[in-house]
Amino acid sequence: MGTKITLKNGVLSVPDDPIIPFIEGDGTGVDIWPASQLVFDAAAAKRGKSIEWQEVLAGEKAFNETGDWLPEATVQSFRDHLIGIKGPLTTPIGGGIRSLNVALRQIMDLYVCLRPVRWFTGVPSPVKHPEKVDMVIFRENTEDIYAGLELEEGTPEAKKLIEMLKDGFGWEIKPDSGIGIKPVSESGSKRLVRAALEYAVKRNRKSVTLVHKGNIMKYTEGAFRNWGYELVRDEFSDVAVGWDDCNGDPGDKILVKDAIADITLQQVLTRPDEFDVIATLNLNGDYLSDALAAQVGGIGIAPGGNINYVTGHGIFEATHGTAPKYAGQDKVNPGSVILSGVMMFEHLGWQDVADDIVRALEATIADKIVTYDFARLMDGAKEVKTSQFAKAIAERL
Ligand code: NAP
Numbered sequence: 447m448g449t450k451i452t453l454k455n456g457v458l459s460v461p462d463d464p465i466i467p468f469i470e471g472d473g474t475g476v477d478i479w480p481a482s483q484l485v486f487d488a489a490a491a492k493r494g495k496s497i498e499w500q501e502v503l504a505g506e507k508a509f510n511e512t513g514d515w516l517p518e519a520t521v522q523s524f525r526d527h528l529i530g531i532k533g534p535l536t537t538p539i540g541g542g543i544r545s546l547n548v549a550l551r552q553i554m555d556l557y558v559c560l561r562p563v564r565w566f567t568g569v570p571s572p573v574k575h576p577e578k579v580d581m582v583i584f585r586e587n588t589e590d591i592y593a594g595l596e597l598e599e600g601t602p603e604a605k606k607l608i609e610m611l612k613d614g615f616g617w618e619i620k621p622d623s624g625i626g627i628k629p630v631s632e633s634g635s636k637r638l639v640r641a642a643l644e645y646a647v648k649r650n651r652k653s654v655t656l657v658h659k660g661n662i663m664k665y666t667e668g669a670f671r672n673w674g675y676e677l678v679r680d681e682f683s684d685v686a687v688g689w690d691d692c693n694g695d696p697g698d699k700i701l702v703k704d705a706i707a708d709i710t711l712q713q714v715l716t717r718p719d720e721f722d723v724i725a726t727l728n729l730n731g732d733y734l735s736d737a738l739a740a741q742v743g744g745i746g747i748a749p750g751g752n753i754n755y756v757t758g759h760g761i762f763e764a765t766h767g768t769a770p771k772y773a774g775q776d777k778v779n780p781g782s783v784i785l786s787g788v789m790m791f792e793h794l795g796w797q798d799v800a801d802d803i804v805r806a807l808e809a810t811i812a813d814k815i816v817t818y819d820f821a822r823l824m825d826g827a828k829e830v831k832t833s834q835f836a837k838a839i840a841e842r843l
Contacts, residue, residue: 448498451528452793453758458528460794465498467523471533472505472767476777480779481836486787488840489799498605499620500527505535516546521553530761531790533769533783544594547763551587554759556752557634558641559585559728561735561765562789564672566804568811570823571744578718579741582651584642585731587752592728595627603817619659630666630727632673639674641755642725643682646700653696655684655790656704657726657734670727671704692819694842707734714738722740739765745778748818751793760793776831779817783808784839806842810835 448462470479483499490497502520509515515538524530525690535546544559550556561583565576573579597604604625619625639656646654656675660668673732675688686700707730714721714737726734739748745766753760764782766792784803791800811820814827815838821829830838 448500450526451758453528456758458794459759460796462495463498463525464529464794465500467500467502467520467527467530468788469502469504469520469530469532469535471506471764471768471783472507472536473534473770473773475505475533476774477766477772477776477832478764478780478783481832482783484799484833484836485780485784485803485806485839485843488843489791489803491834492802492843493796493798495796495799496617504532510532510539516549521550521625524550524554524759525762525843528758528760529790529794531783531786533630533760534764534766536768536770546732548592548594550761551752554752554754554761555588555757556754556755556759556761557588557637558751558755559583559587559731559735560645560751560753560789561585561731561739563735563738563742563747565742566747566811567808568814569747570820571742571826573715573741575718576742579714579738581714581718581721581738582645582649582723583731583735583738584633584638584723584725585735586638586727589629589729590728590774591626591628591687592732593627593629595629596785600625609759622668628663628666630670630681630684632669635670635727636677637756639677639725640681641753642723643678643686643700643702644755646723647682648684649724651700651763653701653703653722655721655724656702657730658704658711659708659730660704661706666732667707667727671711674704674725675702700765710734711737715741727831735765742815743781745782747781747785749782749784749787749789751789753793753811760790762790766813777818778832778834779819780836781817802843803839809842810838813838 447462448465451464452459502523537545564580588743608619656671658667659669660671677684678688687696688705750767751762788800816827821827
């Protein structure tokens with residue numbers, strides 16, 4: 447039957463048999479989800495726990511069965527059960543929804559996109575020292591250029607806005623322009639940085655870097671940086687200190703520093719050990735998390751979570767797409783959903799279950815049992831199917 451997860455005084459109350467809604471996902475979702483569920487169930491059982499999985503529909507499966515890409519019942523189930531997990535979803539082309547993933551984040555106000563990036567022993571990597579990569583990205587999920595405030599070139603709306611900007615501000619914009627608006631609010635920035643700092647405190651991390659492009663976009667990206675430092679002074683002065691307030695020497699406090707986005711993309715590659723927790727706006731976070739994922743094994747094992755720490759809602763997800771050319775072939779790497787599950791279990795306070803899965807995953811890769819994506823980068827690897835990879839992990843739990 448299962449029991450609902452609830453939120454009590456801002457803290458999740460998690461039973462030993464939680465009900466967790468899941469979206470199987472389109473394309474390779476049919477391969478990845480059952481494989482991941484096998485690992486989750488085996489790991490939970492080992493620790494005397496069980497999960498009541500409740501399938502909810504979204505994407506193609508939802509559209510075929512209900513005529514709706516994102517049925518209200520799905521959103522309601524995530525609202526009711528607080529925590530959920532999903533496979534990849536097709537972005538409907540020419541449909542009313544820009545992206546189902548972005549829609550879910552916005553409807554549920556999941557303002558943090560959490561992407562831990564670390565190397566697991568044995569995973570093939572294009573860099574010499576992948577073990578130095580251990581970063582956690584907090585990407586703002588609801589604002590910035592991703593807010594969906596765009597007007598197409600040549601439309602009456604775009605023309606009207608261009609005229610208004612000329613009349614009101616004297617701004618000259620070419621008449622054949624498309625326009626996008628980049629809103630960045632103080633409240634949105636501060637709740638993101640607050641979540642990053644609370645995470646850093648809880649997990650004993652050493653620093654939080656505010657990544658921005660404030661040298662150019664002063665009142666959006668630059669303001670994000672300033673609000674971040676302001677928050678440290680106002681709310682975290684007992685545990686954290688900004689670079690300028692300590693000359694770079696934080697003592698035993700968490701150091702909060704900032705870095706320009708373009709140089710950050712170089713330095714995460716050349717000096718990865720200087721980065722720990724990163725807090726950044728939506729677009730920077732998107733680029734940064736995919737670039738970093740490449741250093742530690744690529745998209746096949748990059749996990750993510752979308753979280754609202756105030757309401758307690760969280761949806762954990764594979765960060766790759768549906769890889770339609772491989773759909774139904776029992777071929778692709780289920781690592782991204784499996785590690786998203788690890789993040790979910792950590793979030794639920796099931797650290798033992800999460801640690802067991804990571805150990806078993808590393809043991810499987812150490813035995814050179816891997817899916818095609820790793821096999822093509824490793825010498826002497828044994829290439830197995832999605833389901834066989836999951837079984838091998840479950841056997842090593
Ligand atoms: P994609 O599905 O991420 O696939 C791109 C490539 O990444 C694949 O061809 C494959 O590389 C590799 N890959 C993806 N999943 C993998 C896995 N589990 N294991 C190993 N390798 C994996 O990107 P796309 O083809 O651009 O997008 C397809 C659809 O997914 C689109 O409809 C897009 O909108 C959607 N999408 C959804 C999400 C989401 O739900 N979060 C995210 C991004 C895109 P190789 O060819 O080298 O084998």
